[in-house]
Amino acid sequence: MIVFGYTWALMHHLCSGIRHFVWDLGYGFKANEREALTWGALIAGISLTVLVWIIAYAVGGGR
Amino acid sequence: MSGPSSMRTPLERVRGLGSAHTGTSDFWRQRLTAVAMTLLIVPVIVVVIMLIGRNHAGAAQILGSIPIAIILLLFIVASTWHMKIGMQVVIEDYIHNEKLKIASVMANNFFCVAVALASIYAILKLSSGV
Amino acid sequence: MVEFALPKNSKISGGKTWPKPAGATETREFRVYRWNPDDGKNPSVDTYYVDTHDCGPMVLDGLIWIKNHVDPTLTFRRSCREGVCGSCAMNIDGQNTLACTKSMHDVGAGGAVKVNPLPHQPVVKDLVPDLTNFYAQYASIEPWLKTTTPTTAKGMEAEPRGPREARRSLRVHPVRLLLDLVPELLVEQRTLPRPRRLLQATRWVTDSRDEATGERLDNLEDPFRLYRCHTIMNCAKACPKGLNPSEAIAELKFKMVERQI
16 A cells, blocks of 8 residues: 555656656646646556556566 | 844845855756656566565566666666755755754755665675675 | 744734625625734734625725725725736735736635735735835846947847747736745745746846846856746746746746756
């Protein structure tokens, strides 16, 4: 459970970091784009976490 | 701030000790390590998944392989450096007592270097088969 | 350290409820921050009832109505009443905005309209904040054209600007309220980077006529100036003029990298 939370923290940080790259490069500053990027980072972070855990169970489950 | 006790002019208070003329290097390194980790995250996750359920010998065998060890070493360097800069920013944001702030930044540096060295040592030890 | 609580003498206590206007068929409740420097008491929140049939639609109209009809001691700044001057910047229902362009029907969901002074600045009286530091910060970016080349009789022509740059170059006073949006930065009394100041700085850094670009960048390059902005975007969210200081700050950070890498 704790490791799951940690994975999510990492993945959310990764996705938010990518969002900040977009801003650093000068894109995505309009109000709707900002909202979309932020929601996108949140959802992508959760999706990636779940994906990683599914793969981990699929691969590691056999051992 | 602008209490009657202060003899300094408002402009003097705003200018303070002047610009430090630094910050860009930390900003740049934070992005540099972030890009590095964005690229490295996939192989690192693959390695971690490969380790699931293995015993010590099996894990040591995987971590001992040269490409995997190098990927992990790169990730350790990037992540601890990123951590050091990121934590320093948090300290600068929230700790306003100058001496406490200096102590915290120093402790943060020690901690990050210690974590980095311990991790690097562990990987090297496994890959050199000692 | 971070201060989570107000100092003792700033804690809000009590407050007077003023009678409803006689003969009014429809009223709106206003809860307004009051503080008088002369009576030695803590700030309080007074409750007023505004006759909405006798009053314009904006929060500022309500405040003026209160001052005219209920309580002439209520103190606030206002001037243009059309969102240009920025005098009536205050915190309405938790959001820093302009009282003259905020409709009282858009806030508080029919309940009370809560009006407070801009946070993180010393209060002079009631809703009037002390802007000394604000003007000092504005002065610190040296908001004037700096050139070494003597100006010819013809003057200096500026490069044509895109609409975004042109908007930024406007001298927009309401941005005054943006300076309150990074609260953790504003607790400490030192060099405070504020969105508005950095936005204005960008305006001069990007001016094609200005010859002090490097010097201006030098002055901003500091962990506690430019780099204290973490692109949270509260400033852009609150700006009643639709400006985006974060975008200007990103441009400044890019220029900093550009001249080093």
